Amino acid sequence: MTGRLRSREQGFSLVELMISIVIGMLALVFALRLMSGAERTQRNGMGSSDAMQNGMLALFSMSGDAAQAGYGLNDPLVAGCDTIFSDVSGYTLASVTVGGIAVKPLGPVIIEKEAAGASGAPTTEGENPDRISFYAGSSITGTGTLRLLSSYTSGTRIVVDRVPYGFRQGDVVVVAPERLGTKCALAQISSDPDALAALPAQQTVDVNQGDDFRYNSGGLGTGFGAGISRVFNLGPAASLSFHTWSVANGFLQLRSTDMKGAAASPAAVAGDIVSIKAQYGFDDRAGGNFTPDAGMQVKQWSSTMINADGDGVTGGAGDYLRxxxxRLAVVARSRTPEAAGAGGTCTATTAPLQVFASGTAGAAAVPVKVKLAVPGDSVDWRCYRYRVFETIVPLRNFVWRP
Incomplete structure (x- = not known):
């Protein structure tokens, strides 16, 4: 009896060891699952935080541009005018189609639509990101203060009717006819108007080429009649704010006239942005019901240009005045994708998202389904979580027009 007890005191039996190992393995499995779940929760939380931060940055940047859009471009002769534009730094104006013809209008905002699929046909995955341009000058003398005294046909000298006070060397000017529907031209003043004003001869504005005059091409590119054309000042070239926002490979990008190195090739602004969308808010009240001096009203939202002024031309100059x-929307995604489920399919997001789903006072909603897949990304878009940010910006500078 004593020997038997002594034998049991010397160690554990094989059965006891096996039970201990099983219990330890179960505890380890539970601990790993707990740690994995906590890590997944933390990763999802950080991903949501990144999406919120990037989305808010993108929307804040774009809405800031929208808030100043149209400054200096709000005269009816300039708004929507098909403009001849040249920039040695490589910036190009947004191009839209009016009556089957490509035009480059000046306006507070220009929305360019990208084809939904490779063939241009709509897809069930939703629309591709928009390309959104906001234009603004900086001169407080942005009204048509000069009129052409002599007809312009070619060359670098514009003869005007009086001394060009308020115009300075290096300022950007727009020459516009007093008849809507014809071309405008943008250039840069190359000589000192004050020095020219001292001459006994006629008053002129010169637009010669030179290293300091990036918007000059040796001429205006079209003719302008005497007494029926005006010169508008948009302010110094360094503060000309022509910005174009786009999305490529999951990055929000900006092309800009006033940011060095970003005129021809866009600069990345924020990551993990899969789409940006925009809609025009039109005041399409007809006849005497349209009273802009008493305040503009959004009566219709549209992702594309419409015949808002009722003149039968979609995208005409009058439509930009309406x-x-x-309305802006930004779609951001989490930085880290979630793991696929047991069947190998991700379920973090199961369907394309919709933006602009709610209407506003006096204007019905025009919902838009957004494509979430990023070209070239090997990870299924369903593995990410997304956040949508929206805002509406009144174009106050464009409403306050002469």
Whole structure:
């Protein structure tokens, strides 16, 4: 009896060891699952935080542009005018189609639509990101203060009717006819108007080429009649704010005239942005019901240009005068994708998202389904979580027009 007890005191039996190992393995499995779940929760939380931060940055940047859009471009002769534009730094104006013809209008906001699929046909995955341009000058003398005294046909000298006070060397000017529907031209003043004003001869504005005059090409590119054309000042070239926002490979990008190195090739602004969308807010009240002096009203939201002024031409100059606001949406995604489920399919997001789903006072909603897949990304878009940010910006500078 004593020997038997002594034998049991010397160690554990094989059965006891096996039970201990099983219990330890179960505890380890539970601990690993707990740690894995906590890590997944933390990763999802950080991903949501990144999406919120990037989305808010993108929307804040774009809405800031929208808030100043149209400054200096709000005269009816300039708004929507098909403009001849040249920039040695490589910036190009947004191009849209009016009556089957490509034009480059000046306006507070220009929305360019990208084809939904490779063939241009709509897809069930939703629309591709928009390309959104906001234009603004900086001169407080942005009204048509000069009129052409002599007809312009070619060359670098514009003869005007009086001394060009308020115009300075290096300022950007727009020459516009007093008849809507014809071309405008943008250039840069190359000589000192004050020095020219001292000459006994006629008053002129010169637009010669030179290293300091990036927007000059040796001429205006079209003719302008005497007494029926005006010169508008948009302010110094360094503060000309022509910005174009786009999305490529999951990055929000900006092309800009006033940011060095970003005129021809866009600069990345924020990551993990899969789409940006925009809609015009039109005041399409007819006849005497359209009273812009008493305040503009958004009566219709549209992702594309419409015949808002009822003149039968979609995208005409008068339609740009009817834009009262712009609606913006940014779609951001989490930085880290979630793991696929047991069947190998991700379920973090199961369907394309919709933006602009709610209407506003006096204007019905025009919902837009957004494509979430990023070209070239090997990870299924369903493995990410997304956040949508929206805002409406009244185009106050464009409403306050002469």
């Amino acid at each position: 834009i009262a606001a712009v």
